[in-house]
Amino acid sequence: KQEVTQIPAALSVPEGENLVLNCSFTDSAIYNLQWFRQDPGKGLTSLLLIQSSQREQTSGRLNASLDKSSGRSTLYIAASQPGDSATYLCAVPSSGNTPLVFGKGTRLSVIA
Amino acid sequence: EADIYQTPRYLVIGTGKKITLECSQTMGHDKMYWYQQDPGMELHLIHYSYGVNSTEKGDLSSESTVSRIRTEHFPLTLESARPSHTSQYLCASNGDSYNEQFFGPGTRLTVL
Numbered sequence: 001k002q003e004v005t006q007i008p009a010a011l012s013v014p015e016g017e018n019l020v021l022n023c024s025f026t027d028s029a030i031y032n033l034q035w036f037r038q039d040p041g042k043g044l045t046s047l048l049l050i051q052s053s054q055r056e057q058t059s060g061r062l063n064a065s066l067d068k069s070s071g072r073s074t075l076y077i078a079a080s081q082p083g084d085s086a087t088y089l090c091a092v093p094s095s096g097n098t099p100l101v102f103g104k105g106t107r108l109s110v111i112a
Numbered sequence: 113e114a115d116i117y118q119t120p121r122y123l124v125i126g127t128g129k130k131i132t133l134e135c136s137q138t139m140g141h142d143k144m145y146w147y148q149q150d151p152g153m154e155l156h157l158i159h160y161s162y163g164v165n166s167t168e169k170g171d172l173s174s175e176s177t178v179s180r181i182r183t184e185h186f187p188l189t190l191e192s193a194r195p196s197h198t199s200q201y202l203c204a205s206n207g208d209s210y211n212e213q214f215f216g217p218g219t220r221l222t223v224l
Contacts, residue, residue, distance in 0.1 A: 031210055041151070043118075043202055043215040051210065089155075091213070099145060099170065100213055104154045 002027045002094045006103035013080055014111050021075040021106045023090035028068045030092045034100065035064050035075050038087045047088075048075070080110045115139060118203050118216035125193055126224050133188045133219045135203030144186040145213075147202040148172060155202070161186055193223045 003026045013019055023033070032051045036044040048057045048064040050073070056065040063076040073090055087107045091100040116137040125131055135144065146159040147170075157170030161180040175197070176190050186205075190197055200220050206213040 034213060036215075041200070041218075041220065043218045044204075046212050046214060049212045099157055099160050102155050 002030075002092060002101045004090060004092060004101050004103040006088075006090060006106050008106060009104065010107040010109075012109040012111060015080060015082060017080050017110075018076070018078050019080055019108070021077070021088050021108070023073040023075070023103055025071045025073075025092050025101075027092075027094075028071050030068065033064075033066055033073050033090060033092050035062075035073075036089045036091065038089060038105070040087075044089065077108075080108075082110050082112045084108060084110050116203060116205055116214050116216040118201075118219050120219060121217060122220050122222075124222045124224065127192075127194055129193050131190050131193055131221070133201055133203075133221070135186045135188070135216055136184050137205045137214075137216075138184060139205065139207070139214070140183065141205035141207050141211075142183065143206050143208070144180070145204045146170075146176075146178060146186070146188050147204065148174065149200045149202060149218075151200070159188065193221075195223045197221060198223050 005024045007022045034049045035047045038044045050057045050066045061078040066073045087105040089105040091102045094101045119134045142163045144161050147155045148158050149155050156172035158174040159178040161167045167178050200218050202218045203216040
């Protein structure tokens with residue numbers, strides 16, 4: 001059964017710092033991996049989707065990498081801003097054509 | 113751009129009432145999902161559907177029921193609401209396992 005772990009559970013950084021959020025998964029036979037952002041009391045916003053054949057995806061100040069063989073993904077946020085404060089979740093399909101399995105998320109606070 | 117809608121956004125209701133939470137998407141996605149999330153806690157999959165007339169229960173046992181009569185519509189019903197049903201309910205959809213999953217804004221339900 002697929003399990004997803006995110007480290008750290010919470011992170012507080014000063015504005016302007018570059019930071020890395022980590023995600024690991026137990027079953028490397030995945031179709032893709034998706035990173036989401038969730039603001040308090042809101043739905044999830046898709047940030048990046050990495051297909052299994054890709055190594056990384058970039059969107060603005062965000063860069064996500066995928067290493068299937070080691071079961072790991074990282075989300076790199078450059079030049080962090082207070083507006084980046086949110087919970088970040090990664091998710092992978094459980095196996096084949098099945099619903100996403102989510103990590104518990106990393107709660108990020110960027111201090112001005 | 114993802115177009116997935118949930119109504120109502122907020123609902124406060126008394127114990128014993130029957131309620132239906134609406135979810136619709138205009139992207140023609142076959143796959144739709146309902147998640148339950150308590151404040152600050154992880155997401156739990158409660159129902160999903162891979163097409164019309166197809167519904168499955170998720171990982172978290174729920175007293176709710178769902179139906180999928182039309183591709184774009186995936187309502188969730190609670191026959192008799194209880195205070196333990198107080199939570200946020202999130203609807204999501206995606207086209208297939210290779211595609212991004214998109215979330216609606218959520219319905220925050222409070223049962224008194």
